[in-house]
Amino acid sequence: VLITSGPTRQxxxxxxxxxxxxxxxxxxxxxxxxxxxxxxxxxxxxPVSLAYPREAQVIAITTTDDLLAACMxxxxxxxxxxxAAAPCDFRPEKVADQKISKSGRxxxxxxxxxxxxxxxxxxxxxxxxxxxxxxxxxxxxxRAALKLKQKNCDFIVLNSPQSLNQPATExxxxxxxxxxxxxxxxxxxxxARALVGLLLP
Amino acid sequence: VLITSGPTRQxxxxxxxxxxxxxxxxxxxxxxxxxxxxxxxxxxxxPVSLAYPREAQVIAITTTDDLLAACMxxxxxxxxxxxAAAPCDFRPEKVADQKISKSGRxxxxxxxxxxxxxxxxxxxxxxxxxxxxxxxxxxxxxRAALKLKQKNCDFIVLNSPQSLNQPATExxxxxxxxxxxxxxxxxxxxxARALVGLLLP
Numbered sequence: 001v002l003i004t005s006g007p008t009r010q011x012x013x014x015x016x017x018x019x020x021x022x023x024x025x026x027x028x029x030x031x032x033x034x035x036x037x038x039x040x041x042x043x044x045x046x047p048v049s050l051a052y053p054r055e056a057q058v059i060a061i062t063t064t065d066d067l068l069a070a071c072m073x074x075x076x077x078x079x080x081x082x083x084a085a086a087p088c089d090f091r092p093e094k095v096a097d098q099k100i101s102k103s104g105r106x107x108x109x110x111x112x113x114x115x116x117x118x119x120x121x122x123x124x125x126x127x128x129x130x131x132x133x134x135x136x137x138x139x140x141x142x143r144a145a146l147k148l149k150q151k152n153c154d155f156i157v158l159n160s161p162q163s164l165n166q167p168a169t170e171x172x173x174x175x176x177x178x179x180x181x182x183x184x185x186x187x188x189x190x191x192a193r194a195l196v197g198l199l200l201p
Numbered sequence: 202v203l204i205t206s207g208p209t210r211q212x213x214x215x216x217x218x219x220x221x222x223x224x225x226x227x228x229x230x231x232x233x234x235x236x237x238x239x240x241x242x243x244x245x246x247x248p249v250s251l252a253y254p255r256e257a258q259v260i261a262i263t264t265t266d267d268l269l270a271a272c273m274x275x276x277x278x279x280x281x282x283x284x285a286a287a288p289c290d291f292r293p294e295k296v297a298d299q300k301i302s303k304s305g306r307x308x309x310x311x312x313x314x315x316x317x318x319x320x321x322x323x324x325x326x327x328x329x330x331x332x333x334x335x336x337x338x339x340x341x342x343x344r345a346a347l348k349l350k351q352k353n354c355d356f357i358v359l360n361s362p363q364s365l366n367q368p369a370t371e372x373x374x375x376x377x378x379x380x381x382x383x384x385x386x387x388x389x390x391x392x393a394r395a396l397v398g399l400l401l402p
Contacts, residue, residue, distance in 0.1 A: 014338050014362050015221045016289070018213070049250035088217070090301075090308050099338045099362075100291075102314050107291050109310040113303050137215050137300040161215050161300075 001034045001200070002078040003027055003056075004071060004085035004117065006046035008064045012109065013096035022086035023165035024048030026133075029192035030082050031056045037196060042078060044070045046085060064088050064114035075121055080200060081130045083118045086164075090114065122152040131155040131199045135164075145178040155181075155199060173198060202235045202401070203279040204228055204257075205272060205286035205318065207247035209265045213310065214297035223287035224366035225249030227334075230393035231283050232257045238397060243279060245271045247286060265289050265315035276322055281401060282331045284319045287365075291315065323353040332356040332400045336365075346379040356382075356400060374399060 005027020009017040024045055031052050034041040041056040044067060052058045059070045064087040075081065090111035100107065118132045132153040134144040140158050148156040156174045163169035170185035173195070184194045206228020210218040225246055232253050235242040242257040245268060253259045260271045265288040276282065291312035301308065319333045333354040335345040341359050349357040357375050364370035371386035374396070385395045 012219070015287075015336060015365065016219060016291075017221065018217060018219055020216045020218065086216070089303050090217075093307070097338075099336070101344075102290050102317075104314070106294070106314055107312040109312060111308040111310060113305070113307055116303075135216060135300070137298075143302075164216065 001039055001041055001196075002071065002074050002081045003030050003034065003041055003043045004045070004067060004081075004083045004087075005031070005043055005052075006048040006085055008046045008067055008085070008087045009062050010064065010088045010091035010114070011095050012092050013098065013100045015099055018088055018090065018092070018111075020086050020088065021161070021164040022046070024050050025165065025167070025188050026163075026169065026192065027084045028052055029188040030084055030196065032189065033192040033196040034082075036193075037200070039200070042074050044074065044085070046087075064091065064117060068115050068117045068120060071117060071121055075124070078128070080128055081121055081125065082195070082199065083121070083130070083132045085117070086133075086135065087117050088114055116151065118153065119151040125152065129154045129199050131157060131195065133157045133159060135159055135161060137161060141172065141174065141180065144172075144174050148174055148176065148178070157195060171195075202240055202242055202397075203272065203275050203282045204231050204235065204242055204244045205246070205268060205282075205284045205288075206232070206244055206253075207249040207286055209247045209268055209286070209288045209315075210263050211265065211289045211292035211315070212296050213293050214299065214301045216300055219289055219291065219293070219312075221287050221289065222362070222365040223247070225251050226366065226368070226389050227364075227370065227393065228285045229253055230389040231285055231397065233390065234393040234397040235283075237394075238401070240401070243275050245275065245286070247288075265292065265318060269316050269318045269321055272318060272322055276325070279329070281329055282322055282326065283396070283400065284322070284331070284333045286318070287334075287336065288318050289315055317352065319354070320352040326353065330355045330400050332358060332396065334358045334360060336360055336362060338362060342373065342375065342381065345373075345375050349375055349377065349379070358396060372396075
C-alpha cells in the first residue's frame with residue numbers, strides 16, 4: 001500500500017519556505033494500520049519529526065514535485081494508494097539563489113500551482129483502490145465530493161484544520177456516490193484502522 | 202538569560218504559512234549551557250519538535266510579532282539576551298480567512314516586513330550584554346558586522362544555512378570592533394558553551 005504523508009515545502013530562497021501544519025501523524029497511523037494487517041507499506045513523506053513503523057519502507061521528499069516523482073516511481077508496484085500528505089498547492093515561480101534581505105519595501109511573491117499529485121496517481125490507478133484526503137475550511141462536503149470526482153478517487157476523507165498535528169481526529173468519508181458513507185472519530189490510530197478497513201475490506 | 206529560539210511562522214491562510222528551517226537546536230544547546238552555569242534561562246521559542254531543559258522557563262510563540270511581544274515582556278527581568286531564533290522577516294499583508302483554493306491562475310502574495318526583534322530589544326538593553334545571530338548566504342562577515350552595528354549588539358554570531366537543523370555547527374563571532382574575535386566549531390553543545398562563556402565571562 002502506497003501512503004503519502006506529511007507536508008511538502010516550497011522554497012522561496014535557501015532558508016525560507018512555504019509549508020503547512022501537517023505533522024505526518026495520520027500517515028504514521030495509516031502506515032501502522034497497514035503493517036498491522038500484515039501488508040507492506042511504502043510511505044512517501046515530507047519533512048516530519050516523527051517515526052514511521054520500522055516495517056514500512058520510507059522515502060523522504062521535500063517538494064510537491066519530489067512527492068509526485070517518488071509516487072510515480074512506487075505506484076506501479078503497489079496495489080492501493082492512501083494519499084494523506086498535504087502537498088503545497090503553490091510554489092514560488094522563482095527561487096532566489098541567495099537569502100532575500102529586507103529592503104524596507106516588502107516583497108511580492110509570485111506563486112504558481114504545483115502538480116496535483118493525487119489526480120496524477122489516480123489517473124493511472126486502473127482498478128486499484130485510491131483514498132484521498134481533503135482539508136477544507138468551508139463547504140467541506142461539496143468540495144470533497146467534487147474533488148473525489150475530479151481526481152478519480154474511490155474514497156475521499158474530509159477532515160478539518162483542527163485535526164492538524166493533533167492526536168485525535170474526526171473525519172467523514174465520501175464514496176463515488178458523493179454521499180457520506182462513514183464518519184470516524186477518535187485517536188488517529190483508531191481512525192486509521194477504520195479507514196484501511198474501508199479501503200481494503 | 203533571555204534566549205530566543207526556533208523559527209516563527211507567518212500564516213497565509215488557516216493552514217499555510219511561511220517559515221524557515223530553524224530547528225531550535227542551537228537555542229536548546231544555549232539554554233542547556235546557561236542552565237549548566239547555574240543561571241536561569243527564559244526561552245521564547247517558535248514551533249519546534251525538541252525539548253528544552255526542564256530547568257528553563259519556556260514561552261511558546263508562533264509569529265514574529267508574538268516573539269517580539271513575549272520578549273518585550275520578559276527582557277526587563279533578564280540580565281542578558283541571546284537571540285538565536287530565526288524569525289520570519291516577511292509576513293503576508295493579508296491573511297485569508299479560508300483556505301485558498303487553486304484557481305488555475307496561481308497566486309500573488311504581497312509580503313510586508315515584520316518588526317526587527319533583535320534591534321527592538323537591543324535598543325533598550327542598557328548595559329546588558331546582547332548576542333545576536335546572523336545567517337547569511339553571501340558576504341557573511343560584512344553583513345554580520347553591519348547588523349551588529351545597526352542592531353546595537355555586543356556580539357554577532359555568523360552561521361551558514363548548512364548548520365540549520367544539524368547537530369554540529371561552525372560559527373564566527375564578531376564583536377563591536379567589527380572583527381572576528383572567535384571561531385567555534387563542533388557540536389552545537391560545545392559551541393553553545395563557548396558562546397555563553399564569551400558573552401558572560
